[in-house]
Amino acid sequence: QQQVKQSPQSLIVQKGGISIINCAYENTAFDYFPWYQQFPGKGPALLIAIRPDVSEKKEGRFTISFNKSAKQFSLHIMDSQPGDSATYFCAARFLGADGLTFGKGTHLIIQP
């Protein structure tokens, strides 16, 4: 049972544009929502994370928007650069648990 649904599966954005990736979850017991970036041959690296008591968090060009009532959260990459081309995963953690539940990933390509 997939508990975190991520879309789109792939995304092409022009350099300088805004990349938007969305995730939806079903279980209200999730209490922590990180986004990870993964390059080929590497492990995922934490980009930015949010807790459900906050509606938005910004770090540099990366912003998470969180809608608790809709059970959705999204990653926005402003001024997208070719170096941002990677696979992005949303994830969620159950309250009291320790492992993360990941989405299936979004393959992002930034065209120069």
Added chain:
Amino acid sequence: DTGVSQDPRHKITKRGQNVTFRCDPISEHNRLYWYRQTLGQGPEFLTYFQNEAQLEKSRLLSDRFSAERPKGSFSTLEIQRTEQGDSAMYLCASGTGDWDGYTFGSGTRLTVV
């Protein structure tokens, strides 16, 4: 500090053989996690340790999978009687319980032929 180290980076084995992977976490991290990632999917949580105690193992995929962290430092993941469906990337991560410090290694890619 060189981050989370995994060995080997690649492993090719014949079906039915046993394989063991090693993970060396960041030295000050007391928590260690194992994940599996198949092609086109996100990582799937398998198990985790706090120091030498294995606190969650119900998510291990079958009784052919086992993990140890005998002295609370490095960890090993063993797969017995490998099957072709075990072919995947096996990722290790370490952390302190502070979620912003959860760091993944580059993984061990297993191919079962």
